[in-house]
Amino acid sequence: MSCYYKYSPNQQTTQVQKCKTDINIKVNCHDGNDDGNRETDAFRAVNSEPQPIEEVNTFFKVFFQDEQFDIGGIYNSTNSTFVPRRSGVYYVAGTVTFLANDGTVPYRVRVEIRVNGVPVAADNDYWAEIDDQFLYVNAINVNTILQLEAGDLVEVFITSTTPGTIEANTPELSTRFEAARFR
Structure with missing residues (x-):
């Protein structure tokens, strides 16, 4: 049937x-x-204020101050960290919207998800041949499925070859950090 x-x-x-x-x-x-x-277990948090990135080729932790939901108490908005309370398989994603101070200079931006300080997933965007008549905003997304242990520390970091700003989350500019545990 x-x-x-x-x-x-x-x-x-x-x-x-x-x-x-x-x-x-x-x-x-x-x-x-x-x-x-x-x-x-799941959470979603967004960046609520611009975060300047002034030093080039240096990793900075990305802040996601506005917790939209946190099922299971796994996210700390004070220090923008995800700490699973239960071991398991998790989908983890971070999106960072970056605006270069000088939009006419080619540059590279890398966003990483780190577990206990070790990069486990990354996206690397390169912008070249930029038309100075337009404002370019670069949204970099990194996501992965991870086997995490209870107590692991999960964070999002960024580096750029040019100074700029991580934009606050808006409907048009997405800067967010999210995770969900598979059953």
């Missing part, structure tokens, strides 16, 4: 052909106080 789903041309509705089998759905409801039953 099988079911199939057919999307409408506008992708807004789904038509389902009737299945010829019973489906059982298990729902685990609890009051949120039992960490053993919590299936997901």
Whole structure:
């Protein structure tokens, strides 16, 4: 016995052909106080104010002061660190929006996710042949899936070959740090 789903041309509705089998759905409801039953740990934090990067070719920790949510108490907005309380597999991502002080000079920006001070994932963007009639803002995203131990220290760092500013998070300019644990 099988079911199939057919999307409408506008992708807004789904038509389902009737299945010829019973489906059982298990729902685990609890009051949120039992960490053993919590299936997901997750957080999302954004940068709420510009962060100048004045020294070139030096790594700086990126700050994400505005905690949007923190399920499981795994994020510290005071020092912008993610510390898993439970060992497991986590999706971790950091996006940094960088604006160079001089938008006409070619430059390189590197953003890293570090675990216990060791880089584990990075993205490296290079900007060249820049048209000085436009303002270029560079959004660098790094993401990975990691096997983390409870108590690991996870942070985001940036370096650039030109001075600039990490822009505050807005709907148009995304500077964020987020993670979620797989069950």
